[in-house]
Amino acid sequence: MLKLRDTSLRFDLRNPFGAKRTITGFGEAAEMLFNRETNVGAQKGITGLETAIILIAFVVVASVFAFTVLSTGIFASERSKETVFTGLQEAKSSIEPRGSVIAFKANRGGTDTIFKVSWVVSNAVAGEPVDLTPPYTEGADGTDPDIVTDAEYKTVISYTDINQHLNDVPWTVSWVGNNNGDNLLEEGEKGEITVWLLERTTTVGITDASAAGFWVADANGSHGMLAGATLISTNDQFTFEMKPESGAVLTMQRTAPSRLDTIMDLK
Numbered sequence: 001m002l003k004l005r006d007t008s009l010r011f012d013l014r015n016p017f018g019a020k021r022t023i024t025g026f027g028e029a030a031e032m033l034f035n036r037e038t039n040v041g042a043q044k045g046i047t048g049l050e051t052a053i054i055l056i057a058f059v060v061v062a063s064v065f066a067f068t069v070l071s072t073g074i075f076a077s078e079r080s081k082e083t084v085f086t087g088l089q090e091a092k093s094s095i096e097p098r099g100s101v102i103a104f105k106a107n108r109g110g111t112d113t114i115f116k117v118s119w120v121v122s123n124a125v126a127g128e129p130v131d132l133t134p135p136y137t138e139g140a141d142g143t144d145p146d147i148v149t150d151a152e153y154k155t156v157i158s159y160t161d162i163n164q165h166l167n168d169v170p171w172t173v174s175w176v177g178n179n180n181g182d183n184l185l186e187e188g189e190k191g192e193i194t195v196w197l198l199e200r201t202t203t204v205g206i207t208d209a210s211a212a213g214f215w216v217a218d219a220n221g222s223h224g225m226l227a228g229a230t231l232i233s234t235n236d237q238f239t240f241e242m243k244p245e246s247g248a249v250l251t252m253q254r255t256a257p258s259r260l261d262t263i264m265d266l267k
Contacts (some may be wrong), residue, residue, distance in 0.1 A: 095122070095247070096121065097119050097252065101119045102119070102263060103117050103263075104262070105206060106212040108214075111231060113198070113233065114232040115196070115200060115212040116194055117194070118193065119252060121190070121191055123187055123188075123189065130184065131153075134151070134173045135222055142202050143213075148220075150219070150220075155242065156168050157169050160238065161232070163230040166223070169196070169222060171195045172193075172194045173191045174191070175189065175190070177189070177190055198225055199214070206262065234257065234260060235255060236255070236256045237253070237254070239254075240252040254266040
């Protein structure tokens with residue numbers, strides 16, 4: 001009886017991963033070949049899965065990028081529209097001067113000075129009404145202006161010159177021409193704004209040394225020039241800023257003339 005014997009084999013085989021292995025015998029060689037085919041198949045499966053994952057990752061990244069770009073574009077568009085609407089609202093809520101700025105002289109302690117300044121305003125571009133509820137009125141007693149207690153005024157006027165800044169000065173309003181009886185500056189209406197830098201004693205003439213007096217801070221929190229303030233003199237430059245509740249600020253910059261008259265047109 002003939003027996004087959006395994007012939008002893010010895011050779012080196014390098015597997016797909018680069019590791020070197022010494023093979024002895026037909027059985028071990030067959031086992032190695034089988035495992036190699038299995039490993040190659042598994043390797044192909046892993047490569048396909050990795051490719052699928054990479055493709056999915058690309059799709060996800062591209063989707064996120066596209067969403068970000070679209071969102072940014074929509075947000076920018078909305079911001080642009082908001083800016084336009086805000087600009088239109090400010091334009092519609094703005095006030096503009098009509099005519100000249102008029103200054104008035106009175107004597108304070110022997111010195112002539114400007115104690116009040118007036119100008120006329122109207123509603124710009126037929127826009128939204130502007131609240132001109134005044135913090136003061138005039139003509140009720142011997143001193144002007146007179147405080148309106150707990151006045152809920154929305155428009156604030158500030159005064160600035162080289163020596164001082166007053167962020168909330170007293171002012172009054174009188175209506176010129178057509179007015180429907182409220183304190184809203186509406187289309188077709190005009191209001192004369194008068195800013196009182198000093199109080200006026202109406203029982204004496206403007207040349208009297210007590211014709212104008214310094215302010216004392218009142219319940220509304222506004223005031224004109226306080227005791228010790230520098231009075232407006234000839235050639236002094238000063239600025240008023242009229243700030244409504246909404247809309248653009250109206251700036252009025254003027255210079256006192258070289259000679260102070262009773263009434264002065266500052267143009």
